[in-house]
Amino acid sequence: MSSEVVQLQRRLDGVFVEAALLGGMVPNDFVLVGNEWSAERSVVMQELLQSTLPRQQWPQSLHWDWRRKAPELRLLEAAGFGIVCERQWQGVMLTKSASYVAKLAPDKGKPLVYVDFLEVAPWNWAIPEVGGSGRFRSVGSSLLWRAVEQSEEEGFRGRVGLHSLPQSEVFYERVFGMTPLNRDSAKQNLLYMELSADQAAKLLEKGK
């Protein structure tokens, strides 16, 4: 398993703390993540059910279960990345590197890293309506940065594609400069977004 140091910001006091971004996760790691997060998901769900927050505003990954995604990691094209801090998984990402190609000109048809799933731990969700302020900031962006780096390493020149949950569309567009392309009826009508090689180069030049 590969490991690199990333900085996460603790929301409580704004202090940056070191975390380990791990690559090369194996199926059992996803099982461990699923186990670790399931109790917290249930707690959040109970709090949401008792709140007046409309369902459309609930975290859209609330029902995800990383244990069910574990077998995917047996495929050569799949890669799992996770961030560990304070001995807990703070965020996890599953990428694919062969089954999707770029749709954006001029690189249409060229390979890219597709972010299949990316989620931060339930205790990092900021849901003020149920008293949740989120423990760490920048978990998701550190993971997406890793996808851009993976794309560079693969020779894909930083190209990254993903289908975004509606709650994350603005984040991917504003923070990472990804281009929204189309709603995909094959993927629950989620918005397909892409980072081109040029956009990736600008992003990497600007730095984290």
Place this chain on the structure above:
Amino acid sequence: MAAKRTMTLNLTDAEMGALEELSEKKELSKTAILRQALRLYQMVDARIERGDKFFFEDETKAKAEVMVL
């Protein structure tokens, strides 16, 4: 990065030509093209093994099932 092992690959002129063409078209090294091919083949094979079907769809939405050996 995972440790890598080296192998010798014998290709016909036509196969090498196709590999070079893809390498240029996709802007990838020949090794990366073969790595991508293996990833795709394994993914398709795994999905067919679990009962999925593999189709190509043309512009008229007509589907043709692909037989994979």
